[in-house]
Each structure stands twice: as C-alpha cells, then as structure tokens.
Amino acid sequence: xxxxxxxxxxxxxxALAVLQLLGGFLGARExxxxxxxxxxxxxxxxxxxxxxxxxxxxxAFAVTDLSVELVATHSHSMKPLAFxxxxxxxxxxxxxxxxxxxxxxxxxxxxxxxxxxxxRMMMATxxxxxxxxxxxxxxxxxxxxxxxxxxxxxxxxxGLNPLLQDMGVSFHPPTLYIxxxxxxxxxSFAVGALLTRNVTPxxxxxxxxxxxxxxxxxxxxxxxxxxxxxxxxxxxGWWFWDPVENASLMPWLAATALLHSxxxxxxxxxxxxxxxxxxxxxxxxxxxxxxLVRSGILTxxxxxxxxxERGSFILILLALYIGGALVLFALRASTIAEGExxxxxxxxxALVVNNVALSSILGIVLLGTLYPLLTEAFDVRVSxxxxxxxxxxxxxxxxxxxxxxxxxxxxxxxxxxxxxxxPVIIIAVVTIAVLALVLALTEIGILPLLGLAMSVGIAIxxxxxxxxxxxxxxxxxxxGMCVAHFGVAVALFGVAADTAFQQERLVAASPGDxxxxxxWEARMTSVxxxxxxxxxxxxxxxxxxxxxxxVRDAHPQARSFxxxxxxxxxxALLTRWNGQLYVALGNMADDGRWQLRLWWKPFVTYIxxxxxxxxFGGMLALLGRVIGDVRRRSAExxxxxxxxxxxxxxxx
Amino acid sequence: MKRLRYTLWIVVGFAAALFGxxxxxxxxxxxxxxxxxxxxxxxxxxxxxPAVESRPGLSRADLAxxxxxxxxxxxxxCIPCAAEAPQLDALERxxxxxxxxxxRDRTEDVDRFLAAYGNPFTRIGKDDISEVQLAIGSSGVxxxxxxxxxxxxxxxxxxxxxxxxxxxxxxxxxxxxx
Amino acid sequence: MIRWLIPMLAALAFxxxxxxxxxxxxxxxxxxxxxxxxxxxxxxxxxxTLRCLKCQSQSIADSDAPMAGDMRHQVRTRIAAGESPDQVxxxxxSRYGDYVSYEPQVSATTWPLFVLPIVLLVLAGTVLMRRIGxxxxxxxxxxxx
Numbered sequence: 001x002x003x004x005x006x007x008x009x010x011x012x013x014x015a016l017a018v019l020q021l022l023g024g025f026l027g028a029r030e031x032x033x034x035x036x037x038x039x040x041x042x043x044x045x046x047x048x049x050x051x052x053x054x055x056x057x058x059x060a061f062a063v064t065d066l067s068v069e070l071v072a073t074h075s076h077s078m079k080p081l082a083f084x085x086x087x088x089x090x091x092x093x094x095x096x097x098x099x100x101x102x103x104x105x106x107x108x109x110x111x112x113x114x115x116x117x118x119x120r121m122m123m124a125t126x127x128x129x130x131x132x133x134x135x136x137x138x139x140x141x142x143x144x145x146x147x148x149x150x151x152x153x154x155x156x157x158x159g160l161n162p163l164l165q166d167m168g169v170s171f172h173p174p175t176l177y178i179x180x181x182x183x184x185x186x187x188s189f190a191v192g193a194l195l196t197r198n199v200t201p202x203x204x205x206x207x208x209x210x211x212x213x214x215x216x217x218x219x220x221x222x223x224x225x226x227x228x229x230x231x232x233x234x235x236x237g238w239w240f241w242d243p244v245e246n247a248s249l250m251p252w253l254a255a256t257a258l259l260h261s262x263x264x265x266x267x268x269x270x271x272x273x274x275x276x277x278x279x280x281x282x283x284x285x286x287x288x289x290x291x292l293v294r295s296g297i298l299t300x301x302x303x304x305x306x307x308x309e310r311g312s313f314i315l316i317l318l319a320l321y322i323g324g325a326l327v328l329f330a331l332r333a334s335t336i337a338e339g340e341x342x343x344x345x346x347x348x349x350a351l352v353v354n355n356v357a358l359s360s361i362l363g364i365v366l367l368g369t370l371y372p373l374l375t376e377a378f379d380v381r382v383s384x385x386x387x388x389x390x391x392x393x394x395x396x397x398x399x400x401x402x403x404x405x406x407x408x409x410x411x412x413x414x415x416x417x418x419x420x421x422x423p424v425i426i427i428a429v430v431t432i433a434v435l436a437l438v439l440a441l442t443e444i445g446i447l448p449l450l451g452l453a454m455s456v457g458i459a460i461x462x463x464x465x466x467x468x469x470x471x472x473x474x475x476x477x478x479x480g481m482c483v484a485h486f487g488v489a490v491a492l493f494g495v496a497a498d499t500a501f502q503q504e505r506l507v508a509a510s511p512g513d514x515x516x517x518x519x520w521e522a523r524m525t526s527v528x529x530x531x532x533x534x535x536x537x538x539x540x541x542x543x544x545x546x547x548x549x550x551v552r553d554a555h556p557q558a559r560s561f562x563x564x565x566x567x568x569x570x571x572a573l574l575t576r577w578n579g580q581l582y583v584a585l586g587n588m589a590d591d592g593r594w595q596l597r598l599w600w601k602p603f604v605t606y607i608x609x610x611x612x613x614x615x616f617g618g619m620l621a622l623l624g625r626v627i628g629d630v631r632r633r634s635a636e637x638x639x640x641x642x643x644x645x646x647x648x649x650x651x652x
Numbered sequence: 653m654k655r656l657r658y659t660l661w662i663v664v665g666f667a668a669a670l671f672g673x674x675x676x677x678x679x680x681x682x683x684x685x686x687x688x689x690x691x692x693x694x695x696x697x698x699x700x701x702p703a704v705e706s707r708p709g710l711s712r713a714d715l716a717x718x719x720x721x722x723x724x725x726x727x728x729x730c731i732p733c734a735a736e737a738p739q740l741d742a743l744e745r746x747x748x749x750x751x752x753x754x755x756r757d758r759t760e761d762v763d764r765f766l767a768a769y770g771n772p773f774t775r776i777g778k779d780d781i782s783e784v785q786l787a788i789g790s791s792g793v794x795x796x797x798x799x800x801x802x803x804x805x806x807x808x809x810x811x812x813x814x815x816x817x818x819x820x821x822x823x824x825x826x827x828x829x830x
Numbered sequence: 831m832i833r834w835l836i837p838m839l840a841a842l843a844f845x846x847x848x849x850x851x852x853x854x855x856x857x858x859x860x861x862x863x864x865x866x867x868x869x870x871x872x873x874x875x876x877x878x879t880l881r882c883l884k885c886q887s888q889s890i891a892d893s894d895a896p897m898a899g900d901m902r903h904q905v906r907t908r909i910a911a912g913e914s915p916d917q918v919x920x921x922x923x924s925r926y927g928d929y930v931s932y933e934p935q936v937s938a939t940t941w942p943l944f945v946l947p948i949v950l951l952v953l954a955g956t957v958l959m960r961r962i963g964x965x966x967x968x969x970x971x972x973x974x975x
Contacts, residue, residue, distance in 0.1 A: 242887035330660035385932025781857035782900035789925035
C-alpha cells in the first residue's frame with residue numbers, strides 16, 4: 001500500500017509539473033496568462049508530493065518490504081538499519097527519485113520565498129525548472145519505477161554491495177545529488193533571464209545563493225568521495241582521474257567559475273553573457289556526468305544500470321535541455337547588452353583570469369575523459385590518466401593560484417600596483433623563501449615543489465584582505481572568501497606533501513615481526529578471525545609507535561561479505577596532526593606469513609581538511625548573503641510601513 | 653557581437669557532435685576486449701614446465717616446428733574455460749594440434765579440470781606468474797591464438813570459443829599452414 | 831568516486847569477486863619491493879601509470895587483481911634487470927597497444943590531447959590581451975576626465 005501511495009504521489013507530481021511548465025512559460029509572455037496564479041502553488045505542492053514519494057521508498061527499505069522489486073534486489077533483512085535506509089538511494093531508481101525530490105524541494109522553495117525578481121522572469125524560471133523536472137518524472141515513471149512490485153515475493157533480498165556498506169558512502173551520493181540538482185536551479189534562472197532578456201545584477205544576487213549552496217554540497221561530496229576511495233580501496237590513493245571522478249569534478253569546476261562570475265555580475269554588472277553561459281554549462285556538466293555514469297558508456301565491465309534504454313533516455317534529456325539552452329543562448333546572446341567595463345588590473349580582471357583558467361581546466365578534463373570514447377569510435381583504444389591530467393591541468397592551475405593570492409587585494413573596476421605593492425612583495429618573498437628552503441633540503445618533483453611553496457604563500461595571502469578592516473565588522477562573505485581560499489592552500493599543501501614525501505612498505509610478516517616505515521615502528525602481534533553482522537574477516541593486530549612514543553593499536557581487516565559475496569579491505573588509519581599511517585592487510589602467503597601494506601603519508605589529511613574549509617567558507621558566505629537579504633527585506637518592509645503611516649497622516 | 657554569435661554557434665555545433673558521438677557509442681555493442689598487438693609477430697622466447705604429468709611442457713621451440721597450432725590460454729579456475737571444452741574437442745577431432753598454457757594453476761587442479769572436461773591438448777605449459785600471457789599480449793582467460801609453422805602469431809580469439817567459432821578457427825589454422 | 835554514482839561505480843569497479851579466483855600465491859615481486867630504493871621508486875612511478883587490464887580504471891599499483899600482481903612482478907623484475915621505465919612501458923605497449931599506458935604519447939591518434947591545451951592557452955591569452963587593449967581605452971577616458 002505504501003509503495004502505491006509513493007507511486008501515486010509521483011504521478012500527481014508529474015501532472016503538476018506539466019501545469020507549472022505551461023503556466024510558467026505562458027506567464028512569461030508580455031500578456032501573461034490565467035494560469036499564472038497557479039504556478040507557485042503547483043511548485044510547492046510538487047515538493048510535498050515528492051517528499052511523500054521518497055518517504056514511501058525509504059519506508060519500504062526500512063521495513064525490508066520484499067514485495068517491492070527494488071528492495072528485494074538491493075536490500076537484505078540482515079543488513080544494519082542505517083544501510084537499509086541508505087540502500088534506498090544507493091541504486092539507480094532510488095537515486096533518480098532522490099534527484100527529482102531534491103529538485104522539487106528546490107523549486108518549491110523558490111516559489112515560496114523568492115519575490116525579488118520581476119514576475120515574468122519568475123514565471124520563465126519556474127517554467128524552465130518544470131521543463132527539466134518533467135523529463136525526469138517521465139524517465140522515472142516510464143523506465144525506472146522504484147515502486148515496482150515483485151511476484152512471487154522472495155524469501156530474502158540480494159543485499160547491498162559490500163563496498164557501499166559504509167557510513168561515508170551512504171551520505172556521499174545524496175550530497176553530490178543536492179549539488180547537481182542545485183545547479184539545475186541556476187540553469188533555470190539563467191534560462192529565465194535569457195527568455196525575458198533580464199540579465200541584471202539583481203538576477204545574479206538571486207541566483208548566487210543557489211550556486212553557492214550547490215557548490216558547498218559538491219565540494220563536500222567530492223571530498224567525501226575522495227576520502228572514501230582512500231580508505232576503502234586499500235591502496236592509499238585518493239584521486240585517480242577515473243571517468244566517474246571526473247564526472248563529479250567537472251560540475252564543480254563549472255560551479256566554481258560560475259560562483260566567481262556571478263559575484264562580478266552582482267557587484268559590478270559586468271560579465272553578463274559569460275555568467276549566463278556558465279549557468280548553462282554548470283548544469284550541462286551535471287547532466288553529462290549523470291549520463292556518463294548511468295549509461296555505462298565509459299564503464300563497460302561493471303554492469304551498473306548499464307541499460308541502453310536508460311542511457312538513450314538520459315541522452316535525449318541531455319540533448320533537449322542542454323542543446324535547447326545553448327540554441328536559445330546563441331539566438332539571444334546578442335540582445336544582452338554589454339555590461340560595465342573594467343581594467344585588466346582590477347578585481348574583475350583577476351576574476352576573469354580565474355574564470356578563464358577554471359574553464360580551461362574544465363575543457364581539459366572533459367577532453368581527457370571523453371577522448372578514449374572518441375578514439376573507440378575509430379577502433380583505437382587509448383588510456384588517459386594521471387600522467388596527462390596532472391601536468392596539463394597544472395599549466396592552468398598554478399597561474400590561477402597565483403592570481404588567487406593577489407586578486408582579492410584588488411579594488412573593483414581599476415587599481416594600481418603601487419597600492420598593493422607591500423602585500424604582494426610579502427607573499428612573493430615568503431613563497432620564494434619556502435621554495436628555496438624545500439629545494440635545499442629535499443629532492444622532490446617540480447609540481448610538488450611549486451605546490452608546497454605556493455600553498456604557504458596562499459595561506460598567508462588568503463587572510464590579507466582582512467588587513468585594515470575592523471575584524472568584528474567585516475562582512476561574513478569576506479570571511480567566507482578568506483576561509484575558502486585558505487582551504488585551497490591547506491588542500492594544496494596536503495596534496496603536495498603526500499605526493500612528495502609519502503613512504504611505502506610492502507612486506508610479508510608473521511606475528512612478532514617488526515616493520516619500520518618512516519618515523520613509525522610497527523610490531524605485528526597476531527592475525528585472527530573476527531565476525532561482523534554480515535561479514536567475517538581476518539584481522540591483523542599491530543602495535544605501532546611514532547618515533548618511539550606511546551604504543552597504539554592498529555587493526556587492519558580483510559573482510560569477506562556473504563550477501564552479496566565480495567571482499568573488501570578495511571584499512572587501519574593512525575592519524576597524527578602531521579599525517580597518517582595507513583595499514584592494509586592482504587592475503588596469507590604460502591609460508592604462513594601475511595602480506596602487509598603500509599604507507600606513511602605526511603599531511604595527507606590536510607587534503608580533506610582543506611576541502612572542508614573550502615566548504616565552510618562557502619557556508620559563511622551563504623549565511624552572510626542570506627542574513628543580508630533578510631535584513632534588506634525587513635528594512636524595505638519598515639520603509640513601506642513608514643510611508644503608509646505618513647500617507648495616512650497626510651490624509652487625516 | 654557578430655563574433656560572439658559565431659562562437660556560440662560553434663559551441664552548439666560542438667555539443668551536437670558530442671551528442672552524436674554518445675548516440676553512436678550507445679548503439680554500439682560494448683566489448684572490452686583488449687586486442688593483442690602481437691598478432692603478426694613471432695612468439696617471444698619462453699620455456700614453461702609441464703602443468704600435468706601426462707603432457708610435456710611448452711617452449712618457443714615447440715611452436716616453430718613447421719606445423720601450425722592453436723595455443724589455448726586457460727585456467728582450471730575459469731568458468732568460461734570449462735564452457736569452451738566441447739569446442740576444443742571438436743577442433744581436435746577436426747585435426748587441429750592444440751597446445752595450452754595453464755595460467756596461475758596447480759597441477760592437481762589442472763588434472764581435475766582435464767578429467768572433468770576432457771584433454772584435447774598435446775602440450776600444457778604451467779605459467780604461474782602469467783609471464784607468457786603478458787608476453788603475447790593476452791589479457792584474460794580463455795583466449796586462443798593461431799600460431800603458424802614458423803612460430804608467428806597469426807590470429808587471436810578472445811573469450812570462450814562458441815560452436816560457430818569452430819569453422820572460423822579451422823579456417824584461420826588452414827591459412828596459417830599455407 | 832562518484833557515482834551516485836560515484837561511489838557505486840567505484841564500488842563496482844573495485845570490488846573483488848570471490849568466485850573465479852585462482853589459488854596460486856602471488857608472483858614473487860607482486861607484493862614485494864625491490865631492495866634498491868631508487869629502482870623501487872622508478873618501478874613505483876611506472877606502475878602508477880600502467881593500466882590494470884582486468885580492472886576498471888585502475889592502475890596496476892592500485893589493484894588486488896592477480897593479473898595486476900603479475901604485471902607488477904614483470905615491471906619490478908625488468909627494472910631490477912636494468913631496463914629503464916620507458917623500455918618497460920614500450921615492452922607492454924608492444925603487447926597491448928597504447929591502452930595499457932595511462933601516459934598518452936604524442937601520435938597520430940592522440941595529438942588532439944596535446945593541441946587542446948595550446949589552443950586554450952592561446953584563447954586565454956587572446957581574451958586577456960583584449961582586456962589590456964580595452965584598459966588603454968579606459969585610461970584615455972580617465973585622462974580626459
């Protein structure tokens with residue numbers, strides 16, 4: 001029954017989306033439409049219906065209702081409750097339902113609170129939002145129904161892939177989804193602005209919190225995904241440039257560029273066309289990522305949702321929305337008046353460099369990811385991996401970091417070097433000093449070397465915009481920028497330090513053996529079997545100490561799951577402020593010794609601390625913007641009331 | 653402004669080309685065979701000990717004795733290898749000389765496998781570290797190579813041999829002999 | 831990695847199925863480092879740029895697949911025998927084609943990969959140069975004002 005309610009709510013939501021689509025686009029015309037008053041309620045009601053539908057699916061998973069096919073194929077009665085719940089979205093159908101739910105909630109929220117923009121533009125925006133939503137409703141209802149019943153009801157479910165039975169990964173996909181879908185809101189605003197020829201700073205201010213919000217979620221999602229890969233895969237790698245990772249990186253790059261260009265548009269009414277373009281591209285990258293991952297076009301061996309029908313469906317949606325928006329853009333772009341001008345040596349100039357660099361990196365990641373697909377069409381197979389992506393993206397990344405250090409010090413419109421000479425000299429001297437020091441003390445590659453030096457320079461530079469400001473009265477968005485830029489420095493430091501200084505030990509050890517790695521000493525005491533709720537494991541017991549300090553336990557496991565079958569490596573991580581010791585247990589060799597893999601990874605955790613700082617900076621900025629909006633709105637309200645009072649006085 | 657318009661239409665064209673590529677690739681059957689670059693090349697030097705007592709081992713010299721052969725790369729732990737056993741029998745009955753390399757396999761397991769599924773092989777080399785497999789550009793089991801009388805690889809078949817592959821392999825073997 | 835994709839795909843990509851696995855011990859140098867740290871470092875760097883042919887988007891340095899272990903053994907033994915990393919890469923490419931190497935070489939099939947960054951640099955330069963040109967115009971206006 002619950003499943004039928006979920007399905008019915010979804011159909012009703014789809015019907016409302018059609019209403020919103022018609023009402024929105026008709027209402028965007030000069031003459032308006034009778035449907036206009038219905039558009040906002042339709043959006044809000046949809047949010048409610050989708051929430052009900054998603055709730056129904058989560059309920060089915062919580063009680064392991066095996067008569068629902070999705071539950072039977074992806075869950076198991078013996079699974080811990082948390083993973084039963086996360087099973088609801090850890091599959092194709094459930095994740096698409098999550099997608100449409102987040103989208104409906106975002107649409108409902110805009111309809112509820114956003115009253116700053118001209119009505120026609122709002123109608124066009126909500127119409128565009130519904131246009132995108134209708135496609136996804138159809139996709140779910142016609143080819144990915146999560147509520148399909150199964151008959152006869154099986155005795156138990158298939159279970160969830162063991163690698164996914166992990167808290168990190170349970171919340172990682174929804175995080176990224178919210179980011180992806182948030183960009184659909186930016187897309188709708190961009191289409192709305194194009195349709196009503198209304199590319200204004202006000203539009204940028206309204207769109208910005210949505211971009212900021214989805215960018216925060218994308219940042220957290222990518223950082224979490226990277227950490228998950230790091231500890232779950234058992235080989236110490238945290239970024240592989242594989243197509244699926246790239247699929248999540250591309251929207252982030254576009255969103256980062258959009259965030260910065262929207263700031264220019266909001267503050268200075270410049271970069272109008274470019275901001276619209278990025279709005280379209282950012283969502284295109286979300287859709288493209290979904291397509292690449294879902295269609296199986298790039299991941300051939302592992303049949304997850306590799307279904308040509310689904311792939312074709314997403315491709316049609318992709319072509320319709322992205323192709324449509326690009327054509328609309330090409331037709332309308334020349335009618336957008338050019339924005340305010342500015343000198344190259346100005347805040348805007350620095351942000352243009354940032355945008356050009358980010359877009360170039362996006363172009364490289366896009367080409368590198370799709371190139372094997374292209375050559376395959378000609379029966380040639382090639383691989384593009386880290387040896388290509390690392391240096392080529394660095395060509396654009398390093399200059400961008402240099403500008404990141406200086407840009408925030410510049411004034412809007414035009415500035416002179418003389419004014420910022422002192423801070424620039426300080427940053428340059430520090431950077432060069434670190435460079436010289438590292439060069440003198442160690443022998444490391446050029447990229448890690450530059451990374452280390454620049455990370456220190458940027459760390460100092462990131463707080464320089466606070467110079468000469470009253471700390472207590474500095475607006476939150478400025479703080480947000482400083483923290484986020486500092487986060488970039490921290491993450492860069494972690495990446496460079498781990499790349500340059502990590503140490504690796506692969507040994508076959510028996511109990512009693514002592515292994516030395518870097519400053520660590522590890523003594524293996526025993527290997528014994530342990531059992532969990534749906535797995536058994538061999539667990540290694542090690543006593544480790546850092547430079548002869550206190551002894552700590554490490555328990556790496558090699559786990560075997562039985563529902564479904566699979567093996568994972570649970571690594572032991574010993575975290576210190578200056579890095580992590582990473583211990584993985586392998587198989588038993590013929591002579592009874594156990595394979596152990598150990599890495600000492602100096603400052604590796606800074607990569608994810610940096611990612612979290614970047615996201616935290618985004619949150620500060622978002623908070624600042626929202627508070628600012630609320631204040632402005634209540635001030636306007638007071639002003640209106642005052643005027644009304646005056647009018648009354650005058651009348652009496 | 654005009655220049656901007658052109659640029660934008662180029663972007664639209666690029667997107668269209670991309671969608672076209674996706675559509676084309678979606679319609680293509682997806683195979684992930686990694687073809688060997690050694691087809692047309694002479695077999696590299698190797699010398700493997702016998703995998704079972706009943707058959708001799710395999711070396712480069714055995715493959716350059718003037719008679720074209722099929723070289724089957726298999727393993728007892730590989731399920732498709734069992735599935736292709738009847739086809740190998742059919743090839744043997746049709747007169748093919750089939751030699752084999754057992755990948756990462758124990759003698760007792762290979763014996764059990766041959767007892768269960770038949771033994772069409774004249775020689776079986778034991779390759780515990782996939783050295784021959786890597787040397788001839790094979791990326792999995794089972795794979796079947798056609799080797800001519802001079803020890804040159806003339807054809808590679810990836811995956812298990814289906815019934816309708818048998819005549820094709822015999823034809824390849826005939827070509828290698830002529 | 832991605833997948834709501836990312837995690838899911840990655841999971842599928844990296845999981846080790848229990849069935850159809852051999853029972854042989856790994857090759858000697860699959861999980862054992864070379865004694866010479868300099869040679870091991872060369873081997874390690876090389877292994878990170880070679881594709882595991884049995885896995886999805888993983889290098890042989892990141893995989894538990896038996897074939898990846900055997901490939902690591904080949905790499906380490908060849909490096910230990912005095913071959914340079916480039917020679918080992920060439921040896922594998924002559925067996926499996928360019929697909930086995932994550933480091934694309936400039937060739938008739940890969941040149942666009944190397945042309946694009948140059949095109950992007952030129953484009954970026956052009957965009958910025960046009961801004962500089964414009965600044966001069968603005969300065970003139972400022973002077974006049």
